[in-house]
Amino acid sequence: MHRILIVEDEQDIADLIGFNLERAGYEVLKAYDGIKGCELALRERPDLIVLDVMLPGRDGYSVFREIRRDPRCAEIPVIILTARAQTEDRIHGLEAGADDYLTKPFSPKELMLRVQAILKRADPAPGSVDFEHGPFRFDKNSLKFYLSNEPVELTSTEFKLMLFLAERAGKPQERNALLRTVWGYSDAAYSRTLDTHMKRLRQKLGTYGAWVHTIRGIGYSIAQPEE
Numbered sequence: 001m002h003r004i005l006i007v008e009d010e011q012d013i014a015d016l017i018g019f020n021l022e023r024a025g026y027e028v029l030k031a032y033d034g035i036k037g038c039e040l041a042l043r044e045r046p047d048l049i050v051l052d053v054m055l056p057g058r059d060g061y062s063v064f065r066e067i068r069r070d071p072r073c074a075e076i077p078v079i080i081l082t083a084r085a086q087t088e089d090r091i092h093g094l095e096a097g098a099d100d101y102l103t104k105p106f107s108p109k110e111l112m113l114r115v116q117a118i119l120k121r122a123d124p125a126p127g128s129v130d131f132e133h134g135p136f137r138f139d140k141n142s143l144k145f146y147l148s149n150e151p152v153e154l155t156s157t158e159f160k161l162m163l164f165l166a167e168r169a170g171k172p173q174e175r176n177a178l179l180r181t182v183w184g185y186s187d188a189a190y191s192r193t194l195d196t197h198m199k200r201l202r203q204k205l206g207t208y209g210a211w212v213h214t215i216r217g218i219g220y221s222i223a224q225p226e227e
Helices: 011-023 034-044 059-067 087-095 108-122 156-165 175-183 188-211
Strands: 003-007 026-031 048-051 076-082 100-104 130-133 136-139 144-147 150-152 212-215 218-223
Touching: 003 011, 003 034, 011 026, 011 108, 026 034, 034 048, 048 059, 048 108, 059 076, 076 087, 076 108, 087 100, 087 188, 100 108, 108 156, 108 175, 130 156, 136 156, 144 175, 150 156, 156 175, 156 188, 156 218, 175 188, 175 218, 188 212, 188 218
Parallel strands: 003 026, 003 048, 048 076, 076 100
Antiparallel strands: 130 136, 136 144, 144 150, 212 218
């Protein structure tokens, strides 16, 4: 059973989320302020965190940074759930490393679908299966990524996005196909989510970021850059 931590200061919202998660078969932990939320995350190491931004005691981004600094919790998927609905707020959350960003008011059904999609891509595949393309190597079992045989820390979302492109190297992949496969939905309103993740991936790849190509009007592809 997956355990999910809800860090939300509005108890009625936390209870609504918790009710839907428990009905879907998840074990739920709750914290109503940032300090307790950070303590629970580091101690319990849940499978996913639903994190509000505006929290008493310690704001959500401070909690998020503390979780990411701890190597035991660095790869826990995080969904930011907040009333901050401006585009720049969404970009800030995703660039910080969040796996998804949902604004209030929200549909509990949509939140459940996003939780399911993230946990599905975070679950290891049966057996150790490696895939290699150029300087990139993927361990599908442990969700570990290697760049020229050196480990590079990717979130489960970044891993699946990179793997999807690498397995189809040289072939442009449409934005909607990437959103549908990696995030579980293809709403054009979330197209910036894809762009933000690609930007962060390029940064993590360093000089090998040149292998990730933007195909104007279509999407993205992975191919060895021309010399």
